[in-house]
Amino acid sequence: MELIERCVYNPPTPPKRTREKPMKVLALGMSRSGTESLSRALRILGYDHVFHGFEMWESTPMLWRSWTMLGRRKWGNAGTAGGRSNITREDFDNLFGHCEAITDQPGTLFAPELISAYPEAKVILSRRDVDTWYPSLCTVLRPITTGPFFHGSWERHGKWVYEQHSATIRGSVRPDRFLEWTVEDGWEPLCRFLEKDIPAEAFPNGNTVDNTLGAFNNNVDKCVASAVRNLTISVVCVGVVVAYGLGGHRVNWQQWKLGFKDKMQLWKHDFRGRTLIMAITMASCQAFLLLGFDQGVMSGLVGADNRFGRDFNNPDANMQGNITALYDIGCVIGSIVSYFIGERMGRPTMLMLGGFIMVIGTIILATSNTVAQLIVGRIVTGVGNGMNSSTAPVYQSECSPASYRGTLLTLQGTVTILGVVIAYWMDYGTSFYESSFQWRFPLSFQAVFAILLILQVIGLPETPRWLVQHDRHEEARAVVAAIEDRPLDDALVSKTILDIQVGLEEEQRGGPFSFKELFTWGEVQNLRRMLITISIELGQQFTGSNMINYYGPVMFQETMGMDRNMAMILGGCIQCTYLVGSAIPVFLMDRFGRRTLLIICSAGLCLCFVMVSILLSLNRMDCAYGATAFIFIFQIFYGVGWLPVPWFYPSEINTTRVRTRMSAIASGWNWMAVFAVVKITPIAFDNIKWKTFVIFAVLNAAFIPMVYFFYPETKGLELEDIPLLFTKGGITGGVYSSKGGRTVMPGQHAQETRVNEKVEGVVQQVEDVS
Structure with a gap:
């Protein structure tokens, strides 16, 4: 005290x-x-x-x-x-x-x-x-x-x-x-x-006992509301000060602003090399930890006779779907916002803005007294998460070395599931409280992760590719030197900058960006890239994983006949298994590649849901336990392949010119697919029970040829080299890249020649000066 x-x-x-x-x-x-x-x-x-x-x-x-x-x-x-x-x-x-x-x-x-x-x-x-x-x-x-x-x-x-x-x-x-x-x-x-x-x-x-506990619970509600109200005022005030100090252009703030920015840019002073790469990785992963927590937090609240249900008039299956799924509509809106302003604002700024919006949404959620306010809070937090989920993969992919970029990007999927696990067990822990603390605390805890995200991003650099694209070449050189932990005039730093410049020049030969170029085939094949981008996002959601993540306890109760407590415990245990599965690709992604993991895991997911359907159709409790075992196995397969790859694959296959916009499109389609799955799942469980798993088993089987024929392998390639995968192979570029065709392709030598000419020019200028 x-x-x-x-x-x-x-x-x-x-x-x-x-x-x-x-x-x-x-x-x-x-x-x-x-x-x-x-x-x-x-x-x-x-x-x-x-x-x-x-x-x-x-x-x-x-x-x-x-x-x-x-x-x-x-x-x-x-x-x-x-x-x-x-x-x-x-x-x-x-x-x-x-x-x-x-x-x-x-x-x-x-x-x-x-x-x-x-x-x-x-x-x-x-x-x-x-x-x-x-x-x-x-x-x-x-x-x-x-x-x-x-x-x-x-x-x-x-x-x-x-x-x-x-x-x-x-x-x-x-x-x-x-x-x-x-x-x-x-x-x-x-x-x-x-x-x-x-x-x-x-x-x-x-x-009586009920009267005393009721009085206590009412006072807890008042305290929570008061605390959240005060937090709202504090957050808004801090946000105004930071925005004014860092983003304003008033003359009397200018010197302070420049000095503050220089002190906060830790990468110029302390963070270099692997330390800087890991700092960027941790910040990007923090965005996905928050995403995972948001995805899991509602699963332990809806569909039960608990304080949450009583406070919101025991919503039926349709309303449960609305409360849970409208969050995904907010994520779609956030992705659209990223599409229009992400390229202008930059990667770290978008992450901080997304985190700030999530704090506001959390405050709305924590003070909710009506279903309408709860839905508004879910949508607002969704907007922030949509911005983060479409920005973090781009930020990390553009700052990660090609040799282990897949490993670092895979960590995003792992921490996503860590967030889900934290949410599940937090829901279980607070389920024993009879006050609104039971649901207000888990929903409020999102603000902790959002504030940590903002604090982690402050002081981190913009990506070199974004800086070059915006004609800030000296800053880009400084960032590359910091990432590589080399001097500014090092040959590797110069070559990296020239690679980025040549790649951008190739992309910008068509003039200023136009929305319609996303729908053109042509030399760059943007339409083909966009179709792959959208299909992999839809595939991730229609594997059926979010049916388990969002409604795990409900699924165990309604389709397997378990009581609420056992359903909650199993839901938490499944997410722990999911976490283990999501850690496996950290060691496999840059060894076996993206395509191999997706194909093998699609087959595993299909087999698991086939077995779940067969066992549940027998309508016996011992078979239900067997089906539960296959749900555990399903989460491992999903964590290895379809969890990590769709989050970063669009950032790899798209050019710097359209990467931010394509990432926003990918995120938007992903969240629309989540909305569809989350919305129909409770209705499907109510009407067709175990046959729901049959639908997803068929979809998983269909993903195998889709990946085999259409998805090129990006393992070990620099981002500037990946466009060469789309110069041949047409719609069957996946097969072409897997058979070694990506090692020698038309246009590659020409690009190398232009880079070498630029390097020789730079060297000649240095000799002339000396």
Whole structure:
């Protein structure tokens, strides 16, 4: 607590109160012994302002701090004299000088001090049979305090503490000022002791377990809403300052801006070589970690009789599909935004902008009270994710060495599944809470990943190809030198820059970019590249993997007859298996290539879903368990091939001139396919049950010839060399590239000649200067 006050938030001390009216009643029974019923009864009897523990939940941090300070004086070293607390009447008056009575915690903790401070007050010890009190205490207070961590201590000491507390009170008060009372006693002994007339209304029996937990949950909701509101204000203010400072052009900010930018560009000072490459890889992977978390977080919330369902009126299958799938429409919108502004803004800027939008979307989600607001939040977060998912592969592919580019890009798929795993188990962990914390916390946690993404990208360079394309050649040379960890005038740095320049010159011979050139065959074959780009994105989604990722628990419940808890556990375990499968291609991608992994994995996916369909059709529980095993195997096959390749393959096969736009198109089609799968899955499960798997088995079989005939192999090639794969082979370029045709192709020698001529020219200029 002291560490939090010093480093995070130090609430001010509340203003001091003076005793406005005499303290008349000290109700010092422990929580869950009828204290709330007694508090209501005292109010009915006319006592003005009865302080109860519930008041602490609704108070400001100032009041909490005052009670904490009293606790330190009682149990800490400060303020003790001869082993006794020196808390005085004035200290209590400062806290509740406006009250005539006090009940429940935290006053009960200071029972001896209160009795000593107010000797004229009457003392009531509310009692309850210890064997019924203890289970009630455990049911209510343990889940909302420290019970999960100190369960053993509660069981060993709870009843003993209760009896000791009661004995202490009995021995501290004169009999004429003391009443031992139970809720069952009702009005008569209470009114006789307090010298009050018995009211006409019934005694207020209340504060059941449900009422207490409900009150706590409502206060948690208020706290969450308040925290998110404050976070919104902070994020917006920081965003305005950063945008104004880094993007503004006002004269009085210019010197500060230039100095700040130079200090933040870590690659100029500390990050070089492999360190810089890994920093770029980590930033790109952070975008995909966020993507995976978003994909998995809704799976543990929808389709169950939980707080999420009750808060949003138990949405049916169609509405569940809308809540889950409209996020993908937001991703499509984000991809479209990237198409139009991504090339102008640059890769790191787009990632930071996408992260900022996701923080805003998370805030909307975390404060949702209606389905409409929830859907809006999902769409906004989708926009940010669409921008990130269409930008990160381009950023990483343009900064990665050809020799292990596939390995680095494959990491994006691995961390995507890591995000899904985190989301699944976080959903499972919070499922035991009955408050809206159950779903608000997982949805809010997206902001953590988004903020980390923004922080990771700050200080990283733009890609050399983007800089050359925008005539910033000196900066491009500096970035290449930093990536290669070589001097600016090194021959390899010069050749890399010249390769990029020659490639861009070849691409720009047709003049300024026009949208219609994407639909032309011609020498560059953009239309062929675009068809491959779109088909691989559709293929990734129509394998059926997102049917499992988004609706794993629902699938186990509705098609396999499992209960919710087992379905949640299996969903999490499947994602852990998925994570293992996604790590395998890190070691295989640059050894076997893209085509081989896609073909083998398509066959494996088809076989798994065929077996799932057969086993589920038998309608037996033992067969359902067998089908579950094939679902696990399916996730491994998918993680090896169809998970990583479609995310980076479009960035490899498209030219620098259209790479950003093609990546945005790929991302857009990918998210539209996700929307289709996510939307139809709950409806398919409702209507055709296990036959849903048959459909995806057929689609996986169809992907084998598609990859074999049409997808060229890009393993080990520089990005500037990959366009040469499209100079021959027509629509069967996949077969052509796999048979070695890519090693010698028309146009290759001509390009090398132009590069060599430029190198010789540069060398001659250097000699002339020297």
